[in-house]
Amino acid sequence: MTEPGAMTQRLRETCRRLLEEGKVQVVIGWGGAGRLASPTQAESPAPLSFPTQAEPHAPLSGTPAPRPVFITRAEDAEKLEWNDRCFANLTVYLTRKEVKALGKAAVVVKGCDERSLVVLEKESQIERGSLHAIGMVCEGVGTPREAKCAGCEVRVPRFADETIGEAEGAAASATAVASRLDGLMAKSPAERWAFWTAEFARCVKCYACRQVCPLCYCERCIADKNRPVAIETSASARGNFAWHITRAFHLAARCIGCGECSRACPAGIPLGLLNQSLAQATEEDFGYRPGMDPKAEPVFGNWSPADKEDFIR
Amino acid sequence: MSAIIPVAELGELVAGWIGAGKLVAAPVAVGDRLLYQQLASADQAVFDARRRPANSIKEFLFPRHEPLFRYRIEGRGIELSEVAPEEREQIVIGAKPCDAAALPILDLVFNWDFEDGFYTARRARTTVISLACAAEDEACFCTSVGLGPEDEAGSDAMLFDLGDGRFAVRAVTEKGKALFGERQAEPPAPRPGPEPKFDAARVGRYLASHFESPLWKELTLACLGCGACAYTCPTCHCFDMVDEGNAAGGVRVKNWDSCQFPLFTLHASGHNPRSVQPQRQRQRLFHKFVTYPQKFNAVLCTGCGNCERNCPAGLGVLAVLKAIDGEAMNQDAKEPVQA
Amino acid sequence: MQKNLYKPDLMEVLDVQRQTPDVKSVRVRFLDDGRARDFSFRVGQFGQFSVFGSGEATFNICSSSNWKDYLEFCFRRTGRVTEALWQVEKGDTIGFRGPYGNGYPVEAWEGRNLIFVGGGIAMPPIRCAVWYALENRAKYGDITIVYGARTVADLTFSGELEEWSRHERVRVVQCVDPGGETPDWKGEIGLIPTVLERAQVPAENAVALVIGPPIMIKYTLPVLDRMGVREEDIYTSLENRMKCGVGKCGRCNAGPIYVCKDGPVFTMRQLRSIPNDF
Numbered sequence: 001m002t003e004p005g006a007m008t009q010r011l012r013e014t015c016r017r018l019l020e021e022g023k024v025q026v027v028i029g030w031g032g033a034g035r036l037a038s039p040t041q042a043e044s045p046a047p048l049s050f051p052t053q054a055e056p057h058a059p060l061s062g063t064p065a066p067r068p069v070f071i072t073r074a075e076d077a078e079k080l081e082w083n084d085r086c087f088a089n090l091t092v093y094l095t096r097k098e099v100k101a102l103g104k105a106a107v108v109v110k111g112c113d114e115r116s117l118v119v120l121e122k123e124s125q126i127e128r129g130s131l132h133a134i135g136m137v138c139e140g141v142g143t144p145r146e147a148k149c150a151g152c153e154v155r156v157p158r159f160a161d162e163t164i165g166e167a168e169g170a171a172a173s174a175t176a177v178a179s180r181l182d183g184l185m186a187k188s189p190a191e192r193w194a195f196w197t198a199e200f201a202r203c204v205k206c207y208a209c210r211q212v213c214p215l216c217y218c219e220r221c222i223a224d225k226n227r228p229v230a231i232e233t234s235a236s237a238r239g240n241f242a243w244h245i246t247r248a249f250h251l252a253a254r255c256i257g258c259g260e261c262s263r264a265c266p267a268g269i270p271l272g273l274l275n276q277s278l279a280q281a282t283e284e285d286f287g288y289r290p291g292m293d294p295k296a297e298p299v300f301g302n303w304s305p306a307d308k309e310d311f312i313r
Numbered sequence: 314m315s316a317i318i319p320v321a322e323l324g325e326l327v328a329g330w331i332g333a334g335k336l337v338a339a340p341v342a343v344g345d346r347l348l349y350q351q352l353a354s355a356d357q358a359v360f361d362a363r364r365r366p367a368n369s370i371k372e373f374l375f376p377r378h379e380p381l382f383r384y385r386i387e388g389r390g391i392e393l394s395e396v397a398p399e400e401r402e403q404i405v406i407g408a409k410p411c412d413a414a415a416l417p418i419l420d421l422v423f424n425w426d427f428e429d430g431f432y433t434a435r436r437a438r439t440t441v442i443s444l445a446c447a448a449e450d451e452a453c454f455c456t457s458v459g460l461g462p463e464d465e466a467g468s469d470a471m472l473f474d475l476g477d478g479r480f481a482v483r484a485v486t487e488k489g490k491a492l493f494g495e496r497q498a499e500p501p502a503p504r505p506g507p508e509p510k511f512d513a514a515r516v517g518r519y520l521a522s523h524f525e526s527p528l529w530k531e532l533t534l535a536c537l538g539c540g541a542c543a544y545t546c547p548t549c550h551c552f553d554m555v556d557e558g559n560a561a562g563g564v565r566v567k568n569w570d571s572c573q574f575p576l577f578t579l580h581a582s583g584h585n586p587r588s589v590q591p592q593r594q595r596q597r598l599f600h601k602f603v604t605y606p607q608k609f610n611a612v613l614c615t616g617c618g619n620c621e622r623n624c625p626a627g628l629g630v631l632a633v634l635k636a637i638d639g640e641a642m643n644q645d646a647k648e649p650v651q652a
Numbered sequence: 653m654q655k656n657l658y659k660p661d662l663m664e665v666l667d668v669q670r671q672t673p674d675v676k677s678v679r680v681r682f683l684d685d686g687r688a689r690d691f692s693f694r695v696g697q698f699g700q701f702s703v704f705g706s707g708e709a710t711f712n713i714c715s716s717s718n719w720k721d722y723l724e725f726c727f728r729r730t731g732r733v734t735e736a737l738w739q740v741e742k743g744d745t746i747g748f749r750g751p752y753g754n755g756y757p758v759e760a761w762e763g764r765n766l767i768f769v770g771g772g773i774a775m776p777p778i779r780c781a782v783w784y785a786l787e788n789r790a791k792y793g794d795i796t797i798v799y800g801a802r803t804v805a806d807l808t809f810s811g812e813l814e815e816w817s818r819h820e821r822v823r824v825v826q827c828v829d830p831g832g833e834t835p836d837w838k839g840e841i842g843l844i845p846t847v848l849e850r851a852q853v854p855a856e857n858a859v860a861l862v863i864g865p866p867i868m869i870k871y872t873l874p875v876l877d878r879m880g881v882r883e884e885d886i887y888t889s890l891e892n893r894m895k896c897g898v899g900k901c902g903r904c905n906a907g908p909i910y911v912c913k914d915g916p917v918f919t920m921r922q923l924r925s926i927p928n929d930f
Contacts, residue, residue, distance in 0.1 A: 067627030581731030
């Protein structure tokens with residue numbers, strides 16, 4: 001496998017070339033050095049990595065996690081980084097008007113992020129032809145690896161306009177996916193209700209889950225409508241359940257499992273489990289996995305005379 | 314009675330307060346993070362001087378969702394009734410100094426000409442026992458806003474982790490003395506805290522004269538417009554008021570709100586003075602480092618770093634301020650400021 | 653118990669008048685007589701008016717502060733709360749919190765000539781000041797009111813405008829946009845800044861109160877400047893999205909100014925230092 005250092009170099013070269021040749025006006029990638037750092041200080045803040053009891057006075061440290069950066073000048077390509085802390089799914093920026101205003105974009109994607117591109121195009125939110133996708137061959141992110149990385153089938157991006165990293169040797173892991181979900185679904189409904197009641201009690205309605213999700217692109221979310229009020233804005237039990245269940249349903253058969261919602265939640269609620277359970281149902285009942293096959297017709301917005309009707313009584 | 318308290322005794326004290334019917338809040342382990350929460354039992358509390366909870370203690374004085382009054386609709390008449398106030402005493406223990414220091418800052422706005430009785434009543438009932446910091450991370454910047462890892466602002470008493478399972482306690486106010494009696498440890502050798510990461514005065518000066526600046530667009534592209542920063546911030550206090558109920562009546566509530574949401578300033582007419590994210594990010598910086606200081610002589614920030622740590626895009630105020638300080642330094646170099 | 657800052661007073665709706673196809677004015681009185689007796693306000697202040705179940709909205713108190721038996725406010729049917737207000741009838745109960753804001757500096761205006769310039773739904777916050785001045789006639793000089801709307805149907809308080817013009821040393825100039833006139837329209841036709849200029853109002857010793865949409869204000873200011881009215885003598889009342897009205901919720905500030913506490917009344921001189929944030 002190519003070392004991350006070399007991939008970073010190739011990513012920067014690619015970015016430089018694209019901008020110098022005028023192929024794109026902005027490259028959306030991960031990075032952190034430069035403007036968003038004072039001249040004498042280190043880059044982004046360390047993630048939450050703390051010493052154990054064995055070393056009570058060891059200083060806090062950690063590799064800075066790269067943050068989303070928007071490179072518009074070739075000389076800024078140096079800011080780009082690629083490593084196993086490139087968590088963010090950058091495709092979320094493709095539907096934001098401030099970013100669209102910058103012009104034609106190149107976006108750096110891992111295989112999981114790339115699935116968003118497939119769905120976004122199916123839903124007419126992006127024009128795939130006017131977007132330049134740079135795929136990164138990925139061995140997983142996070143230390144320890146994020147749950148979503150176990151059993152990943154898309155280590156090598158499949159539809160990128162160019163891919164960086166060695167494709168050989170990047171075999172899919174055979175580890176079973178979503179063991180936490182299996183554990184949850186093995187519980188009784190009453191136990192699961194109690195689980196989510198406890199989790200949602202911490203929700204403050206910050207909507208980080210929504211804002212970080214590439215597929216939550218509605219100009220005016222149903223939670224923000226007040227004529228009538230469909231979902232109470234309060235961070236109460238009722239308001240929180242209403243929000244999270246509605247959002248999960250609005251993502252049913254669309255969510256590609258990037259896990260950004262869980263990562264973004266400041267209260268540590270494992271929101272992705274809700275989406276995963278609906279993704280499982282989608283696969284079992286409709287044989288459909290969002291973002292995997294660009295030719296597959298989405299579950300919603302399509303019908304055929306062969307659709308089963310045995311649930312109509 | 315020693316001013317040195319072993320952690321077990323601290324636990325017993327907390328259990329005693331809970332047993333006496335007081336509300337007690339402390340950092341609690343939730344997955345891989347600490348969160349301030351109301352304790353069901355003393356053994357939930359985590360007293361770790363090297364970690365910072367991912368939320369703040371403001372919610373014990375300024376809840377995320379607070380009923381203001383009830384209304385009943387009877388034909389064409391309305392009946393209003395007060396919500397029964399919380400009477401129980403409240404203790405927050407293990408607060409970081411950057412959380413405690415937020416309270417005197419919030420006192421200023423909640424008492425400005427009109428007293429917000431909901432906040433002041435809780436404030437009066439609350440005792441804050443902070444835990445001085447034994448470490449910091451790269452997101453911390455308390456020293457850049459005039460505070461420090463052992464600053465006593467807002468604390469009624471302060472605990473110092475001696476590193477061996479024991480804590481030294483110092484009472485700071487009468488409320489603190491009421492809880493700990495005459496225990497008064499000598500403070501350990503002061504820790505310097507993080508290196509200052511920007512010059513607050515220089516930044517305030519620059520901000521005040523650069524309301525319109527291309528920097529805002531450039532620095533804030535990564536901002537996704539969620540409320541993670543505002544809601545985990547010890548000093549952010551913007552709120553919304555909504556009616557929740559049905560045709561028979563309901564309750565008017567005060568809910569946290571964030572200036573980063575697109576609809577925050579949307580007029581019913583459709584006009585939105587802050588229709589794009591750079592304007593909203595600018596507002597956040599301005600409110601904290603220009604508006605609040607101009608009005609109340611206090612920066613609306615304690616340098617806790619929660620915004621930076623919780624932002625999905627890593628874009629807390631620190632990131633933006635460091636960039637602005639860099640710009641301000643460049644500008645001062647070109648046009649030196651007359652002192 | 654500490655008075656609940658956010659709990660409204662209950663008000664009985666005494667009267668509702670349809671001013672234009674989408675504007676109504678409402679007259680309310682306090683249900684609590686004690687509160688009614690103790691209540692006073694300054695013209696230019698505003699209140700937070702509730703329809704319980706829908707929420708609160710901010711409106712200028714458009715009645716004169718000399719009128720003791722009731723308050724009036726005016727609103728356009730635009731959003732959730734105003735839609736609910738549109739359904740309100742005489743005999744209904746609504747809520748009121750206030751008075752908030754700084755109001756007009758009517759004492760500082762004494763001895764001056766008053767020029768009121770307003771467009772469309774901006775008449776209500778001018779109306780209260782006009783009545784106040786007329787009720788303290790001796791304290792003020794000449795009064796000129798230039799008021800216009802897009803069409804005749806959009807003019808509010810038309811009857812009162814007529815009445816005002818019959819007072820001594822009061823001149824009322826009404827106008828509608830070109831194309832907004834009816835066949836029997838006797839007033840001016842033109843945009844407000846143009847009409848103001850044409851009106852040749854003497855500006856000596858004058859203060860002006862100009863309220864209207866930003867674009868109207870933008871083009872009216874140069875006219876006032878040419879007339880010789882100084883920026884510190886031109887006043888306006890700002891609108892901004894509000895919730896608490898008492899400087900706490902953080903929503904209404906424009907740059908370093910809290911519109912609900914430092915305003916909503918500002919001079920043009922003050923407005924120059926307020927950033928484009930409202």
